Amino acid sequence: xxxxxxxxxxxxxxxxxxxxxxxxxxxxxxxxxxxxxxxxxxxxxxxxxxxxxxxxxxxxxxxxxxxxxxxxxxxxxxxxxxxxxxxxxxxxxxxxxxxxxxxxxxxxxxxxxxxxxxxxxxxxxxxxxxxxxxxxxxxxxxxxxxxxxxxxxxxxxxxxxxxxxxxxxxxxxxxxxxxxxxxxxxxxxxxxxxxxxxxxxxxxxx
Ligand code: C5P
Numbered sequence: 001x002x003x004x005x006x007x008x009x010x011x012x013x014x015x016x017x018x019x020x021x022x023x024x025x026x027x028x029x030x031x032x033x034x035x036x037x038x039x040x041x042x043x044x045x046x047x048x049x050x051x052x053x054x055x056x057x058x059x060x061x062x063x064x065x066x067x068x069x070x071x072x073x074x075x076x077x078x079x080x081x082x083x084x085x086x087x088x089x090x091x092x093x094x095x096x097x098x099x100x101x102x103x104x105x106x107x108x109x110x111x112x113x114x115x116x117x118x119x120x121x122x123x124x125x126x127x128x129x130x131x132x133x134x135x136x137x138x139x140x141x142x143x144x145x146x147x148x149x150x151x152x153x154x155x156x157x158x159x160x161x162x163x164x165x166x167x168x169x170x171x172x173x174x175x176x177x178x179x180x181x182x183x184x185x186x187x188x189x190x191x192x193x194x195x196x197x198x199x200x201x202x203x204x205x206x
Contacts, residue, residue, distance in 0.1 A: 001024070001026065001107040001124050001125070001206070002102055002103075002107050002108060002109075002110075002120050002122075002123040002124050002125075003017075003020060003024070003026065003107075003108075003109040003110075003123060003124065003125045003126075003127070003202060004110060004111075004115035004116040004119070004120045004123035004125070004126045004127070004178070004181075005017050005020075005109065005110070005111040005112075005115065005126075005127045005128075005129060006111070006112060006113055006114065006115050006116050006117070006126070006127070006128050006129070006175065006177065006178070006181070007111075007113075007127075007128055007129035007130055007175075008113075008130065008136065008160075008163070008164050008167065008175060009078065009136065009140075009160055009163050009164070009167075010131075010136035010137070010139050010140045010160060011129045011130055011131050011136060011186060012129055012131060012139070012186040012189075012191070012194055013111045013127075013129040014030055014032070014111060015191055015194075016111075016127075016129060016184075016186075016191075016194055016195060016198055017030065017109050017110075017111040019191075019195045019198075020109055020195070020198055020199070020202065021109045023195075023199060024109070024202070026106070026107055026108055026109045027101070027104065027106075027108045027109070028108065028109045028110070028111075029064065029098065029101045029102075029108065029109075029110045029111075030067075030069070030111055030112070031094070031098050031110055031111065031112035031113075031115065031119065032078075032081065032111070032112055032113075033067040033069060033072050034059075034062050034064070034067065034094045034097065034098065035081035035082070035084060035085045035090075035094065036067075036072040036073075036077045036078065036080070036081040037058075037062045037067055037072060038055055038058045038059045038062060038081065038084045038090060038094075039077050039078075039079075039080025039081040039083065039084050040071065040072055040077050040080070041058040041061070042054065042055060042058055042080065042084070043076075043077070043080055049080055049083045049084060050083070052087045052089055052090070055084045055087055055089075055090050056087065056089040056090055056093055058084075059084075059089075059090045059093035059094050060093045062093075062094060062097065064097055064101060075140070075144065075156075075159070078163070079159065079163070082163050082166050082167060083166075085113075085167070085170070086166065086170040086171075086172070087172075088171075088172045091172055091173055095118070095119060098110065098112075098119050099119060099120070102119060102120050102123075107124075113167055113173070113174075113175040114173035114174075114175070116128070116177070116178030116180075116181050117173065117176065117178045118173045121178070124205065124206070125182075125201070125202050125205045125206070126177075126178045126180060126181035126182065127181060127182050127184055127198060127201060127202075128177035128178070128181040128182070128183050128184065129184045129186060129194075130183065130184070130185050130186070130187075131185060131186045131187040132187045133157060133160050133161050133164065134157065135186075135187045136160050137153060137156045137157035137159075137160045138153065140156050140160065141153045141156050144156075182201045182205075184197055184198060184201070
């Protein structure tokens with residue numbers, strides 16, 4: 001069974017995917033981490049984010065077994081990720097690893113922006129998880145404050161909207177629901193509520 005979960009930044013798709021992976025006992029790949037790893041590699045080496053040749057070289061070196069969520073989850077690395085994610089050669093380099101993960105025996109759950117449309121168009125179940133920009137910015141703000149760091153809601157809201165704009169309007173694999181995706185709006189749901197709805201959508205489809 002392959003479950004494809006897509007949605008914008010801070011929609012709750014990451015938490016939901018991890019919970020579904022535990023529930024259905026499937027391996028899980030957060031494909032956002034693969035793009036973040038490219039952004040992080042460039043930033044750490046003090047290299048520019050707008051050089052496709054360099055970014056592609058970094059993408060070819062990404063090792064799915066070594067993606068460290070603690071390091072890669074920083075807000076500025078997400079911004080860097082969405083800049084390199086517009087580059088077709090970066091997407092192509094990561095696509096093969098993402099597909100291999102999806103096609104392992106027994107199935108998998110992948111989450112990202114283009115799983116249902118590009119990475120796994122034949123997935124058994126596709127979910128598109130959304131929430132309003134304000135709700136997503138508030139979640140991000142709370143998450144950062146929870147770590148004891150400073151967070152400015154207005155700045156985060158502006159970043160969320162800018163990232164949506166970049167992710168939805170790029171030419172290659174833009175963020176959009178697959179035709180046969182189930183829409184799950186988590187604006188008014190807590191984590192448990194979103195999880196229950198997702199489980200019942202998956203079980204109905206199987
Ligand atoms: O989901 P996350 O915030 O970790 O993703 C970081 C960035 O990576 C996104 O803003 C998006 O530009 C890019 N991405 C993508 N395709 C995916 C997953 C992430 O373009 N499948």
